[in-house]
Amino acid sequence: MADDLPPQLDSDILKEAEQIRRERTSKRAKAQAEAEAALTAAKKPAAEEDGNKVLVGNLIGEDHVNYVLMYNMLTGIRIGVSRCQAKVKRPLTPDDYTARHKFSFDIVGNELTPSARYDFKFKDYAPWVFRELREEHFHLDPADYLLSLTSKYILSELGSPGKSGSFFYFSRDYRFIIKTIHHNEHAFLRKILPDYHRHVKTNPHTLLSRFYGLHRVKLPRGRKIHFVIMNNLFPPHRDIHETYDLKGSTVGREYPEEKASKNPRAVLKDLNWINRGRQLELGPEKRAYLIEQLRRDSEFLKEMHVMDYSLLVGIHNMQRGNRDNLRRNTLKIFQPDIHYGLRRRKISQSGKADPSEAMAMRRAMRSSDPKAIGNDSTALPESDSEDRRHFIFHQDEGGYRATDEANEPMDTIYYLGVIDICTPYTSLKRLEHLWKGLKADRHKISAVPAAEYASRFLSFLTAVTRGGGGGQRFKPE
Structure with a gap:
C-alpha cells in the first residue's frame, strides 16, 4: 500500500512521523529530568x-x-x-x-x-x-x-x-x-x-x-x-495579651517591668498584678462560680498535701483582637x-x-x-474546640468572659486554670520554708505548709476579684 503512495505524500508522512518521535523523546527526557530533580530535592535535607x-x-x-x-x-x-x-x-x-x-x-x-x-x-x-x-x-x-x-x-x-x-x-x-x-x-x-x-x-x-x-x-x-x-489552657484562635502566674505569695514574685515591656509573652507574677492594679472583672454570678470552684479545688490539693500550685491567667482584650498575631509569630x-x-x-x-x-x-x-506556620492546612484553627464548650469556665470563646455588676458581658476574656499540682510539701520544702523564713515574712514566701498555702491562695484570689478589696495587704512590708 505504501508503494502506491505518491512520492511527495510518502515524504511528508515520514517527516511527520519523525517529528512525532522527536517530540515523544523530548517529553520522556523532560519527565525523567523532573522526576530526578524531585527525587534529589526529597533526599536533600531542608536545612541545606x-x-x-x-x-x-x-x-x-x-x-x-x-x-x-x-x-x-x-x-x-x-x-x-x-x-x-x-x-x-x-x-x-x-x-x-x-x-x-x-x-x-x-x-x-x-x-x-x-x-x-x-x-x-x-x-x-x-x-x-x-x-x-x-x-x-x-x-x-x-x-x-x-x-x-x-x-x-x-x-x-x-x-x-x-x-x-x-x-x-x-x-x-x-x-x-x-x-x-x-x-x-x-x-x-x-x-x-x-x-x-x-x-x-x-x-x-x-x-x-x-x-x-x-x-x-x-x-x-x-x-x-x-x-x-x-x-x-490558651485557645488556638485568640492572642493572649497578658499572662499571669498567681500563687498568693509575694516574696520574690515579680517579673521586671522593663523586661515585660519588651516581651509580650512574659509570664508576670503576683506583684506585677497588684502593682498594675489588675482585678478579675467578674459580676456577682460569675464571681460566685469561680470562687466556689477554687475553694473546692484548693481543698482537694490541701488533702493531697500539695503546695506551690498557681492560677494561670491569660487575658484577651477583645477590642485589640488578634492584630498583633502573637501566636503565628512565635510557633x-x-x-x-x-x-x-x-x-x-x-x-x-x-x-x-x-x-x-x-x-x-x-x-x-x-x-x-x-x-x-503558613496559610495552608498547617494554619492554626480559627475557632475553639468542641470539648471545651461543656465547661463553665471555657464557655465564652474557650474562656470566661468578664462581666459588670449587672452580669452583662465586657470586652475581656479570661483563660483560667490551676497548674503545677504535683509538688507535695515534703521535708525538703519544710527546710526551704525555714530557711527563707529567716530572711522574709514566712507567711508570704512560696514554700508554706499545704493547709496554709490553700488558705492563702483562695484568700488572695478572692481579694483580687472585683469586690474583694484588692491584693495590697498581701504585699511584703
Missing part, C-alpha cells in the same frame, strides 16, 4: 535547601536530643493509645490505676510494634484510667485526640512559668501540651491518680490541669524521660519525615532481623526541620 536557616526558633535536626525525644514520644503515643482505644470499653478496676504497659521499638520492627526511626522503649501508665478521663469527663473524641497528637507538631520550646525547666511541646492544632516532668512528679501523680479521678468525676468544672495521659520514654544509654499530656511546625517505603522487614533463616538492613535504614533517614 534553606542555607541552614529556619524562620523561627532554633534548628532541631536529627542529632538534637529534643528531636529524637519528640519523635519517640509521638511514635509511642500513637501505638500505646491506639492499642488501648481499640479494645472494648469496660469498667475500671483497682489494678488499672497501677497498670504499666511496655513497648519496645527499633528500626526494623517486630510482631508487636512497627518499625521506628530510633531504638527506644516506651511505657504507658494507667491507660484505661486516662481513657475514661478523656472520653467520659473531658469529652474528647478519641479519633481527634490521636490525630492531633500523632500528626504535625506546633513546636515552641517554652520554659515553665516556674523553675522546673520542663519542655513544652504543642499538638498540631494547639489543643494539647506534652510536658516533660521530673521522676518525682511522675511518681506523685501516679500516687494521687485515684483521688484525682474521683475529684474530676465529682467536680466536672474543675480548674485543675486536665491530664490526658502519662508516659515514659527510655532513650539509648538508659536515659528516662517522663511526660504528661495536658490541656492547653513553628515539626513533622517527622517518615520514609515508609524503606520499612520492609528482612528476616534471615535464623528468624532474626538483618542488621545490615537496619544500618542502611539509619543511613537513609533524613531529619525534618521546623517551618513557619
